[in-house]
Amino acid sequence: MKIVSWNVNGIRSADEKGLFEFMASAGADCYCLQETKAQENCLKKHFKEFEPYHVCFADAKRKGYSGVAVYTKRTPDRIETLGIEEFDDEGRTLVLYFGKLVLINAYFPNSQEGGKRLDYKLRFCAAMQERLDRLSAEGYETVLCGDYNIAPFPIDLKNPKSNEANPGYLPEEREWMKQFLESGYTDCYRKFYPDRADAYTWWSYRFQARARNIGWRIDFFCVNPPLAAKVTSCDILSAVTGSDHCPIQLELGADN
Numbered sequence: 001m002k003i004v005s006w007n008v009n010g011i012r013s014a015d016e017k018g019l020f021e022f023m024a025s026a027g028a029d030c031y032c033l034q035e036t037k038a039q040e041n042c043l044k045k046h047f048k049e050f051e052p053y054h055v056c057f058a059d060a061k062r063k064g065y066s067g068v069a070v071y072t073k074r075t076p077d078r079i080e081t082l083g084i085e086e087f088d089d090e091g092r093t094l095v096l097y098f099g100k101l102v103l104i105n106a107y108f109p110n111s112q113e114g115g116k117r118l119d120y121k122l123r124f125c126a127a128m129q130e131r132l133d134r135l136s137a138e139g140y141e142t143v144l145c146g147d148y149n150i151a152p153f154p155i156d157l158k159n160p161k162s163n164e165a166n167p168g169y170l171p172e173e174r175e176w177m178k179q180f181l182e183s184g185y186t187d188c189y190r191k192f193y194p195d196r197a198d199a200y201t202w203w204s205y206r207f208q209a210r211a212r213n214i215g216w217r218i219d220f221f222c223v224n225p226p227l228a229a230k231v232t233s234c235d236i237l238s239a240v241t242g243s244d245h246c247p248i249q250l251e252l253g254a255d256n
Helices: 011-016 019-026 118-137 171-182 188-192
Strands: 002-007 030-034 054-058 068-072 078-080 093-098 101-107 141-147 219-223 231-236 248-252
Touching: 002 101, 002 141, 002 219, 011 019, 030 101, 030 141, 054 093, 068 093, 068 101, 101 118, 118 141, 118 171, 141 248, 188 219, 188 231, 219 231, 219 248
Parallel strands: 002 030, 101 141
Antiparallel strands: 002 248, 030 068, 054 068, 078 093, 093 101, 141 219, 231 248
8 A cells, every 4th residue: 555645735736736647647545635725615626536536625614724635546434533623623634444544644733933833733742642542542553644743853854953943843842753753653764764864855945945955854654553564665755846845655565
């Protein structure tokens, strides 16, 4: 099973930059998109009918903001959101069940300048971990993919020292991610590339950051212990453009 996750920074904008051509050529079983910035009922037909994929959306109540979508060749057994109003109102999560496999597509909040939304973000992180722990206890294999809006370690961004007071690298965010991984969840990219620096998934539009590879790794695939051994590859598709993020890709063994 091949899964691609991508913060598209506006699904309509990404469409104009080749999103669906990329999806048609990449051949993934699932595409998990974040920051769609669109209500489903305002999208044109081709966004909602992309053969051979089943499509589901979780939209924010606020127009032009947040939102996630999943395109999947396999029809899910069921689809849920996080089930918590303050997060569902911002369209931050889709939870898809495929037998014993649960795929969660999440757009984590940005803590914003001065940590203005840090409490909200940490509540989201805690709620997500609680959901994952419960699923694990029930015997599910879980994949949590998306834009976490956190660079957990110095290796995950170009200039860690100068960003210590900036959103995405605040001590509280990094501490949550550190304990999340220490609790047993696997950062799939680091499973294969534990020491690789200069491997980023987001670049500012300013100062030619992408051309100079001044970036952050804030997009992840994390899996629970029963699934970790079944992950066969995880890669950053940095050559793919169309957003300020690039896609990331996970492959699972043939039984998934």
